[in-house]
Amino acid sequence: MPELPEVETVRAGLEKYVLNRRISSAHSYHLRAIKPSSISPLAAVVGAKIRAVKRRGKFLWFELDREFTLVAHLGMSGQLLISSKQLPDQSHLRARIELQKAAGLAGKKSASDEIRFIDQRTFGWLSIEQMHDQVPTSVAHIAYDPFEADFNLKEVITNISSRKSAIKPAILNQEIISGIGNIYADEALWRAKIHPEIICEDLSEDEIKKLINSAKAVMKSAIKAGGTSFDQQYKNVNGASGYFSRSLSVYGRAGQPCSRCSTLIRRIAFANRSSHFCPRCQR
Ligand SMILES: [Zn+2]
Structure with missing residues (x-):
């Protein structure tokens, strides 16, 4: 599932192509491609100019010269590809947003002129939403991610340290904190040497601080590597995989030796997910 580094890679990739371009047409091809709470059909974006591509956690949105915004969530397997109109449709194409030619490209054949939303497992969606306090409706309840200027490390530590959950x-x-999914949670817990099932209130504030800083550090490295394409579902806007999976320390490495202590990495089912950890380093 795309987490913060993958969504950020997609956001930065989109920004290069779509800024200040107008949308000339928009079509959806699957019932689940548009979120049921969308305030309009996708066609509402036709004629709008894209002012910015923003992100919080795993949500991204296109700021338009309109009262509303176009939000995208990649779900489990969503991809937003910049594609030439001439290329044949992919088999899981869920929506298509055509862009007018970029200024300065008049006369030239623009090779990258539509955004294609492709989603094999159909947990991703697009949605037209109002803005509230500079974020779309579906992002309003999402906490700041650790890369945002307003992220308050102290508040997050206090919040986590009072909890009775794992x-x-x-x-x-x-x-509580946005952007982290299963892969980077396992990696951050390994870096901070914390067992995934330890109860929050049994951790010291320093341990929680180390964990959050580890999550930020591992996601920063993953952004540099273009994200993690663990199951080959995640692609950047040009259809290329990220290469951070080579740098994973525990995720997907069950039965292989821990790079710190050589103990074999374990995989356990826990809270409806699998957790990967070193039974010796993480207690
Ligand atoms: Zn170890």
């Missing part, structure tokens, strides 16, 4: 679901809770 630490892993706490850092996956998008209303």
Whole structure:
């Protein structure tokens, strides 16, 4: 599932192509491609100019010269590809947003002129939404991610340290801290040497601080690597995979030796997900 580094890679990729371009047509091809709570059909964006491509956690949105915004969530397997109109449709094409030619490209054949939303598992969606306090409706309840200027490390530590749940679901809770999913949670817990099932209130504030800083550090490295394409579902806007999967320390490495202590990495089913950890380093 795309997490913060993958969504940020897509956002930055889109920004290069779509800024200040007008949308000339928009079509959806699957019932689940548009979120049921969308205030308009996708066609409402036709004629709008894209002012910015923003992100919080795993949500991204296109700021338009309109009262509303176009939000995208990649779900489990969503891709937003910049594609030439001439290319044949992909088999899981869910929506298509055509862009007018970029200024300065008049006369030239623009090779990258539509955004294609492709989603094999159909958990991703697009949605037309109002803005509230500079974020779309569906993002209003999402906590700041650690790369935002308003992210308050101290508040997040205080919030987590009072909880009676295990630490892993706490850092996956998008209303406490956003952007972290299963892969980067496992990696951050390994870096901070914390067992995924430890109860939050049994951790010291320093341990929680180390964990959040580890999550930020591992996601920063993953952004540099273009994200993690663990199951080959995640692609950047040009259809290329990220290469951070080579740098994973525990995720997907069950039965292989821990790079710190050589103990074999374990995989356990926990809170409806699998957790990967080193039974010796993480206690
Ligand atoms: Zn170890």
